[in-house]
Amino acid sequence: xxxxxxxxxxxxxxxxxxxxxxxxxxxxxxxxxxxxxxxxxxxxxxxxxxxxxxxxxxxxxxxxxxxxxxxxxxxxxxxxxxxxxxxxxxxxxxxxxxxxxxxxxxxxxxxxxxxxxxxxxxxxxxxxxxxxxxxxxxxxxxxxxxxxxxxxxxxxxxxxxxxxxxxxxxxxxxxxxxxxxxxxxxxxxxxxxxxxxxxxxxxxxxxxxxxxxxxxxxxxxxxxxxxxxxxxxxxxxxxxxxxxxxxxxxxxxxxxxxxxxxxxxxxxxxxxxxxxxxx
Amino acid sequence: xxxxxxxxxxxxxxxxxxxxxxxxxxxxxxxxxxxxxxxxxxxxxxxxxxxxxxxxxxxxxxxxxxxxxxxxxxxxxxxxxxxxxxxxxxxxxxxxxxxxxxxxxxxxxxxxxxxxxxxxxxxxxxxxxxxxxxxxxxxxxxxxxxxxxxxxxxxxxxxxxxxxxxxxxxxxxxxxxxxxxxxxxxxxxxxxxxxxxxxxxxxxxxxxxxxxxxxxxxxxxxxxxxxxxxxxxxxxxxxxxxxxxxxxxxxxxxxxxxxxxxxxxxxxxxxxxxxxxxxxxxxxxxxxxxxxxxxxxxxxxxxxxxxxxxxxxxxxxxxxxxxxxxxxx
Numbered sequence: 001x002x003x004x005x006x007x008x009x010x011x012x013x014x015x016x017x018x019x020x021x022x023x024x025x026x027x028x029x030x031x032x033x034x035x036x037x038x039x040x041x042x043x044x045x046x047x048x049x050x051x052x053x054x055x056x057x058x059x060x061x062x063x064x065x066x067x068x069x070x071x072x073x074x075x076x077x078x079x080x081x082x083x084x085x086x087x088x089x090x091x092x093x094x095x096x097x098x099x100x101x102x103x104x105x106x107x108x109x110x111x112x113x114x115x116x117x118x119x120x121x122x123x124x125x126x127x128x129x130x131x132x133x134x135x136x137x138x139x140x141x142x143x144x145x146x147x148x149x150x151x152x153x154x155x156x157x158x159x160x161x162x163x164x165x166x167x168x169x170x171x172x173x174x175x176x177x178x179x180x181x182x183x184x185x186x187x188x189x190x191x192x193x194x195x196x197x198x199x200x201x202x203x204x205x206x207x208x209x210x211x212x213x214x215x216x217x218x219x220x221x222x223x224x225x226x227x228x229x230x231x232x233x234x235x236x237x238x239x240x241x242x243x244x245x246x247x248x249x250x251x252x253x254x255x256x257x258x259x260x261x262x263x264x265x266x267x268x269x270x271x272x273x274x275x276x277x278x279x
Numbered sequence: 280x281x282x283x284x285x286x287x288x289x290x291x292x293x294x295x296x297x298x299x300x301x302x303x304x305x306x307x308x309x310x311x312x313x314x315x316x317x318x319x320x321x322x323x324x325x326x327x328x329x330x331x332x333x334x335x336x337x338x339x340x341x342x343x344x345x346x347x348x349x350x351x352x353x354x355x356x357x358x359x360x361x362x363x364x365x366x367x368x369x370x371x372x373x374x375x376x377x378x379x380x381x382x383x384x385x386x387x388x389x390x391x392x393x394x395x396x397x398x399x400x401x402x403x404x405x406x407x408x409x410x411x412x413x414x415x416x417x418x419x420x421x422x423x424x425x426x427x428x429x430x431x432x433x434x435x436x437x438x439x440x441x442x443x444x445x446x447x448x449x450x451x452x453x454x455x456x457x458x459x460x461x462x463x464x465x466x467x468x469x470x471x472x473x474x475x476x477x478x479x480x481x482x483x484x485x486x487x488x489x490x491x492x493x494x495x496x497x498x499x500x501x502x503x504x505x506x507x508x509x510x511x512x513x514x515x516x517x518x519x520x521x522x523x524x525x526x527x528x529x530x531x532x533x534x535x536x537x538x539x540x541x542x543x544x545x546x547x548x549x550x551x552x553x554x555x556x557x558x559x560x561x562x563x564x565x566x567x568x569x570x571x572x573x574x575x576x577x578x579x580x581x582x583x584x585x586x587x588x589x590x591x592x593x594x595x596x597x598x599x600x601x602x603x604x605x606x607x608x
Contacts (some may be wrong), residue, residue: 014404025434025481042446115336116542122579221568229430230545
């Protein structure tokens, strides 16, 4: 198709602007993490005076980063594993059965997305405290309450996306298994789940990212020992405001796993993320 | 681009569901079990949704009618009934509490308008420029996606460093180019609002880009070819073809962006680390502060319920207006 010279100029300028806007903070994160402390104590420098990996060593001793990291891995790992498992079963029911209340359930699950988190933060905190008093199962101040909370955050999106995947798998496949005498759950696990693997992995990564990033509930439901990265790093940057090189190194380290996961599963996630708007 | 999987947007199992039951009414395994099975499969999801969303929300509404402060925290069911007291306190615009709440709502609306507008503008701009295949298109799209994939708190921390007064990049560049003194406090006073909005746009515009690119892919290319044959230039194609075709996409996209920004907590929480300047006092931060600093959960819950009502009215009104316009168009 014909492309005029002026359009090419506009396109190059526009994309350059968006590129710089996007990349500048990423460059600052990377370059600062390789700087010696002296470089970040006065005026900003574009380049490190000498490249050092020291910040990547120091971050683990300046704050209990390893503990925050472990907490985040446990919380995000458990929450996403549970969320995906629960979503697989729910999505199977919605995709393969007609039953009373099906549409209501779908709408209800989706509409929880619009509710402000702050609305159920206070009561949830009180409910967890009360459950702890009544049963001895402690849900605030440790990781279990956070896991339960986070798994529901990604549940609506996970169900929504998996229903789409399951619908695209021909019914004949699992019906054949049923005719052969398999139970519906067995048909789900041996036919549907393998066929929808990319979708399930993508949903799992999205769920992991959601939990990894959340700070509102984490700031209330955790204590000194159960702090996750989202809360721990925020304090890191206030208490040690001068160690910008370490803060950037820590940010880089905690970002890499989720960014890589997202980019690897990009194709599947993009489809699910935009599906709500694009028919 | 052909996609291997059909769109998940299709409502539920609409295409497949109605086909099954009549044929199997004879007593196959499937239909005999179908009675309870779907509910069993849904039970875990239902249970957790109830525990974390539904029950707390109803409890929140109940608490908003209680005089619940730190004295009753451990046995909050004993807290005295406050009637509409918490609501009248929240909405008393002659008192400090009411005025602060109103100001927080105004700030949040301003934040949402700025962030949603710029995110959408950058998104539609980027999506239009990337609409036709060119060298490096896939690579650019991947790079543009990174801010969205980054954990919110790390992207906010990087911006916090860049906006830092004495050793940040922003002041450095302003001083070097002579555009500013290089001594400005970007995270204090009224500047804090703009800094927060800048970070919000950086984080969110990739989502707009993503959605709009997907939307544009579903516009048949022969429409553009026909428009070109008719002599329409690029701007006319954009105005007369792209924008109207994207209307349903935009309707949902703008709403989702709005709800996310309006309820945003992560950006101000990390950017200001507890001491949020008055100009950046978003509603989520405001309610959390006024509940957990003073331990007045009754008041905080009343404010949360008012927030929910506000969002419901805005959402329903928005959908009514935009749907009618779409029909008329």
